[in-house]
Amino acid sequence: MKLSSAEVKISSEDILSILKDFVKVEGLEFKGIVIDEFITVEGLYKNGMNILFKAKLGLGSIVDNILNVRIFKVEVCNLKILGGIKNLALKVLLKNFQEYGIYVHKDNIKIDLDTLSKKIPYVYFKIRKINVLNGFIEATVDNIIYSQDNKEKINSKVKTKKNYKLGYKKDNYSELRISFKNKLPKKYKKLFEYSMIVPDITVLLYRLFKDDRINTKNKALVAGILTYIVSPIDIIPSFIPFIGKIDDISIMFFGLNKIITEVPEQVIIDNWEGKDNIIVLVRDAVKYISSIVGTENIKKFIYAIDNIFKGFEQKKAKQSFQEVAAVNEKSNYIH
Structure with a gap:
């Protein structure tokens, strides 16, 4: 049987039943799921001792049947877990889930639904849209195939390997960054991320x-932003107060803010090496720079930035930057 498309509503009880029936990880037991604005998962992990855990999750984008999930909070034995320890705990716990197509990177989980569907007998599906609404997960599901007679036919629809990136690819910078951090005296490590x-x-x-x-x-x-950063020529006019002293940093933040509006956030996060949320960091920085410099100087600043992108879609870049720089002087927010 094949359905071209269907609207599906999934309750917390449905999800709990699916997890208990098809996710078999030694020592792991799911106790309950609550769906409201977020999805809260409670469970027990037995590994020499009983460890109660609770995780608050939020659904993100879905691209090429890969669902992105954000981890907002984790509690173990009713204790809130700090960021670094949380990431380590999740990495250890979820490493057993890779055979189900579930991968973790920092606060993000990628769920490969093609791989996951292999674990559900006789069914293949592709999710086009998914939302949390009124205590349910509502999804638009395409290409639903169900067949008890020919499981191999269904599995042939599923790619055995996907060419997508899990987080950023390790490179020389990753190793150098870790090495530099390890060599820092303890008293300076708090300043490392800054x-x-x-x-x-x-x-x-x-x-x-x-x-x-x-x-x-x-x-x-x-390329335009990178070209400016490595260029020895200072393009920011000296008549713009304050900006002349931070132009490199300002260029990066305003340029990244433009890129974030054009590129899926997950792509930005996958390539980010730092600890803090780069999306929030960039938006806060742009707001801060605008509030200090003032509306008129920001307009001049944006005009100067446009010169970087001559030959790189200059007209579109100028329009987008001007939209970013519509500053409300009373609230110091960018609209």
């Missing part, structure tokens, strides 16, 4: 330029 913001953003731009998921137009924008 000191690495500019190098991290520069490497992020370089990785985005190499990323096959970025189209030619946006690669041109990335």
Whole structure:
């Protein structure tokens, strides 16, 4: 049997039943699921001792039948877990889930639904859209195939290997960054992440330029920003107060803010090396710079930035940057 499309509503009880029936990981037991604004999963992990856990999750984008899930909070034995420990715990716990197509990177989980559907006998499906609404998960499902007679036929519909990137690809910068952090005296380690913001953003731009998921137009924008960063010529006019002293950083933040509006957030996150959320960091930085410099100077600043992108879709870049720089002087927010 084959259905071209269907609207599906899934309750917390449905999800719990599916997890108990098809997700078999030694020592792991799911206790309950609550669906409201977020999805809260409670369970027990037995590994020499009983460890109660609770995780608050949010659904993200779905592309090529790969669902992105954001981890907002994790509690173990009723204790909130700090970021670094949380990431380590998730990595250890979820490593057993890779055979189900479930991978974790920092606060993000990727669920390969093609791989997961192999674990559900006789069924293949592709999810086009998914949302949390009124205590249910509502999904638009395409290409639903159900057959008890020919399981191999269904599995042939599923790719055995997908060419998608799980997080960023390790490169020399990753190793150098870790080595540098390990060599720092303990008293300076709290300042490490702050000191690495500019190098991290520069490497992020370089990785985005190499990323096959970025189209030619946006690669041109990335190339323009990188060209300015490495250029010895200072294009920011001296008559703009304050900006002349932070132009490199400002260029990176305003340029990244433009890229974020054009590129899926998950692509940005996958290539980001730093600890903090790069999306929030960029937006806060743009707002802060705008509030200090003022509306008129921002307009001049945006005009100067446009010169970087001559030959790189200049007209479109100027329009987008002007939209970003519509500053409300009373609230100091960018609309």
